[in-house]
Amino acid sequence: MAGRRKRSSLLFDLFAANQRVRSLVTTAMDGAGLKPDEYAVYSALFEFEPISPTEIAAIVGMPPTTLSHYIRAMRERGHVDERRNPQDSRSRVLTLTVAGRSAHRQANQAFEQAYRRFMEGIADEASVKAALAEVEGAAADGLARLTSDTRARTG
Amino acid sequence: MAGRRKRSSLLFDLFAANQRVRSLVTTAMDGAGLKPDEYAVYSALFEFEPISPTEIAAIVGMPPTTLSHYIRAMRERGHVDERRNPQDSRSRVLTLTVAGRSAHRQANQAFEQAYRRFMEGIADEASVKAALAEVEGAAADGLARLTSDTRARTG
Helix, strand or coil: CHHHHCCCCHHHHHHHHHHHHHHHHHHHCCCCCCCHHHHHHHHHHHHHCCECHHHHHHHHCCCHHHHHHHHHHHHHCCCEEEEEECCEEEEEEEEECHHHHHHHHHHHHHHHHHHHHHHHCCCCHHHHHHHHHHHHHHHHHHHHHHHHHHHHHHC | CHHHHCCCCHHHHHHHHHHHHHHHHHHHHCCCCCCHHHHHHHHHHHHHCCECHHHHHHHHCCCHHHHHHHHHHHHHCCCEEEEEECCEEEEEEEEECHHHHHHHHHHHHHHHHHHHHHHHCCCCHHHHHHHHHHHHHHHHHHHHHHHHHHHHHHC
16 A cells, blocks of 8 residues: 555645544543543643633644534533633633543543554654644644735735 | 643644644635545545545545445545446445546645645655654554454453
């Protein structure tokens, strides 16, 4: 199959790598209570709370509207507390509840299974990390330019 | 925000990079007739047809059950032709119909907008490509070991 991929674009390579990681993580987290995407959002809260929805969206790279669906589901499960942002009274900051931390801990054990097995196949973590940062930056800059060009054309 | 990402794991970096690319591609492809995931499947067909569902699943890195949902949707749209595999009569191979090619072409124009802007931010394509191959390989190997260990424990 390797020969079939020679002509692939970087975005196709990213899509395929992500699908493969998704299969690994979804398999490892089956029955752990949180789906991989949900676990990413809980993890951003766990590491950085108290944190605003805008900051979570920036960390996980989701549009704010997408993130708001995750936050709503967490609220319905009683997994998140919200209070006014002491630095900016117009926004709010979120923290995990005791139940939210417990859900994160359970999912984390399953995720670590996937992570450990994944990292066994990574020879040079720093260079992969740098490449992923380059991908993320290129996509963020590209979206900013696409949006400003579209505005210029229609505005 | 960069300081907040220091402790992140490679899988979190991949998740964030992928989300960011998704935002770019989804924005560029809005109204182009195919969603980014669908476009990836159509592209595998476009490049490698005639091709079996198993081969498409391997190329895009999807579990065969996930892929079968995409194929079913393509069939309902009249975008795919199926015939017996001349090399193996128990399986079938797929090709795009004229309508399927046309849908791919339209989506491709929008995708190329996203791709061009993305690539403007990539300094060293070869090293990013190598890193993504390493990620894909590590995930595939990790899943194989996870599955065989689970079987050994329960079997």
